[in-house]
Amino acid sequence: MTALKRLLRGSRHRAHDSGVFTYCRAVAAVELRRDLFFCRELCKMSASDMIASAQDAMKSTQSSNSAIALWLIVVAALVFAMVVVGGVTRLTRSGLSITEWNPVAGAIPPLTTDQWQMEFDKYRQTPEYKHVNASMSLDGFKRIFWVEWAHRLLGRLIGFVFIVPLIYFAVRRQLSKPLVLKLGALFVLGGLQGALGWFMVQSGLIDIPRVSPYRLTAHLGLAVALYAWLVWIALDLRRPLVRTTEIPALRRGAWVVSVLVCLMILAGGFVAGTKAGFVFNTFPLMNGAFVPPGLYAMDPGWINNFENVATVQFNHRLLAYVLLVAVAAFWWSGRSAALGAVTRRMLNWLLVALCAQIGLGIAALVLIVPVWLGALHQAGALVVFTVALRLNHDLARHS
Numbered sequence: 001m002t003a004l005k006r007l008l009r010g011s012r013h014r015a016h017d018s019g020v021f022t023y024c025r026a027v028a029a030v031e032l033r034r035d036l037f038f039c040r041e042l043c044k045m046s047a048s049d050m051i052a053s054a055q056d057a058m059k060s061t062q063s064s065n066s067a068i069a070l071w072l073i074v075v076a077a078l079v080f081a082m083v084v085v086g087g088v089t090r091l092t093r094s095g096l097s098i099t100e101w102n103p104v105a106g107a108i109p110p111l112t113t114d115q116w117q118m119e120f121d122k123y124r125q126t127p128e129y130k131h132v133n134a135s136m137s138l139d140g141f142k143r144i145f146w147v148e149w150a151h152r153l154l155g156r157l158i159g160f161v162f163i164v165p166l167i168y169f170a171v172r173r174q175l176s177k178p179l180v181l182k183l184g185a186l187f188v189l190g191g192l193q194g195a196l197g198w199f200m201v202q203s204g205l206i207d208i209p210r211v212s213p214y215r216l217t218a219h220l221g222l223a224v225a226l227y228a229w230l231v232w233i234a235l236d237l238r239r240p241l242v243r244t245t246e247i248p249a250l251r252r253g254a255w256v257v258s259v260l261v262c263l264m265i266l267a268g269g270f271v272a273g274t275k276a277g278f279v280f281n282t283f284p285l286m287n288g289a290f291v292p293p294g295l296y297a298m299d300p301g302w303i304n305n306f307e308n309v310a311t312v313q314f315n316h317r318l319l320a321y322v323l324l325v326a327v328a329a330f331w332w333s334g335r336s337a338a339l340g341a342v343t344r345r346m347l348n349w350l351l352v353a354l355c356a357q358i359g360l361g362i363a364a365l366v367l368i369v370p371v372w373l374g375a376l377h378q379a380g381a382l383v384v385f386t387v388a389l390r391l392n393h394d395l396a397r398h399s
Contacts, residue, residue: 064174069237071165076230078158080382083223085151087378090216090272091371094147096128099205101198107156109149119145128209155194162190182233186226193222213273213306220269224262227382228389235393250337251395253330257350258388260323265381267316276309276316277369283362286314320358327354343394346387353384 089095099122100106110116120141123129129136166183169175175183200219203212271277286292292310304311331351339347357380364373 064169065237068169068174068179069234071169072230072234072237075158075162076227076234078154078161079223079227079230080379082151082154082158083220083227083382084375084379085147085154086220086223087272087375088371089147089151091369091374092144092147093128093132094144095151095201095211096126096204096209097123097141097144097148098152098201099123099126101201103156103194107153109145116142126205126209127207128204131209155197159190159194162187179233182229186229186233189222189226189229193219193226196222210275211273213270216273217266217269220272221262221266224265224382224385228385231386231389232393235390239393247337247395250330250334251392253333254388254392254395257323257326257330258385258392260319260326261381261385261388264316264319264323265385267312267319268378268381270306270312271316274307274309274312276313277365277374279309280313281365281368283366286310286317320361324354324358327351340394343391346391346394350384350387350391353380353387357381357384 098106098119110119116138120138123141123145133140166187170180196215196219200211200215203215204210280286280292282288284290292314294308294310295314296304296308296311298304298308305315306312327350331347334344334347357377360373360377360380364370364377367373
């Protein structure tokens with residue numbers, strides 16, 4: 001009897017334990033399902049939050065890049081204007097009217113009659129006044145002074161417009177390290193450009209009544225390089241590069257065209273520096289001959305390419321012919337390429353801009369370089385170069 005009671009009690013305990021175990025397992029399963037649900041919802045929320053944060057960051061970066069690109073485009077436009085005003089300064093013989101380089105104090109022009117007379121007296125000591133403008137009055141001096149002063153003031157404005165936003169973007173940490181290095185290099189080159197401009201002016205204050213064509217061309221070349229780099233960085237920020245090998249031949253052709261445009265601009269610098277545009281004022285022949293006499297009359301022979309007015313103008317014409325053929329061939333080869341609408345438009349504009357630029361050059365030559373036409377011709381060269389740059393960038397990122 002006792003054994004039977006023990007057996008019954010053990011059965012009840014086992015049943016009780018089994019029920020408890022089943023209950024606990026059910027509760028654990030419910031809690032596990034609840035935890036899994038919460039984890040799943042948390043993961044969903046985290047993923048959505050991460051995506052939203054990433055999207056916000058991308059929008060912020062794009063906004064910053066757009067603002068930086070706009071700033072660089074404004075600086076590039078000012079450099080463009082600086083080059084054109086520099087052409088006006090040269091054509092009006094104004095570049096030697098200010099005989100000192102005062103980066104800060106020079107921003108304030110003469111304000112009194114005595115100050116004007118003092119500046120005029122300094123100019124009267126220069127070779128240009130003695131050999132070219134000996135009959136110039138104070139009023140005449142004021143006219144050329146204001147042109148050169150405006151040219152230098154524009155240079156100061158470029159420095160201000162560059163450095164102030166640069167500090168702003170740097171303080172707000174909107175500039176990547178590679179971009180900081182590029183902008184720092186641009187700032188240094190900009191300072192060197194100002195120093196090179198004064199170095200050029202100095203060459204016309206000593207013995208001869210004009211600046212050195214070598215220094216003038218170097219000054220022009222560095223301005224073009226600064227302009228090109230500003231435009232390229234701005235394009236990188238707005239249209240990041242996506243390099244492919246889809247159209248390598250067309251891409252190489254674009255670089256060849258750009259190099260030829262640069263050579264054309266530098267050759268134009270020597271035309272300006274030697275005043276070669278004021279001789280052989282006929283087209284298509286140079287005073288009745290395709291190859292003018294005295295092409296290599298100077299010794300040593302290489303110097304003719306930089307100082308002989310006949311050779312300098314002949315080289316400039318020859319480069320124009322070569323560039324026209326190269327651009328026409330480039331345009332023809334690009335007609336069948338798979339290009340975007342904007343890139344194809346740039347391709348067409350390159351040919352149009354070059355034809356217009358050649359037309360301006362011929363008109364300036366035949367009309368013996370009036371100031372407005374000479375300045376327009378100089379601006380046209382930068383327009384052609386800008387279109388070539390944009391094409392290069394589009395083709396480099398073409399996909």
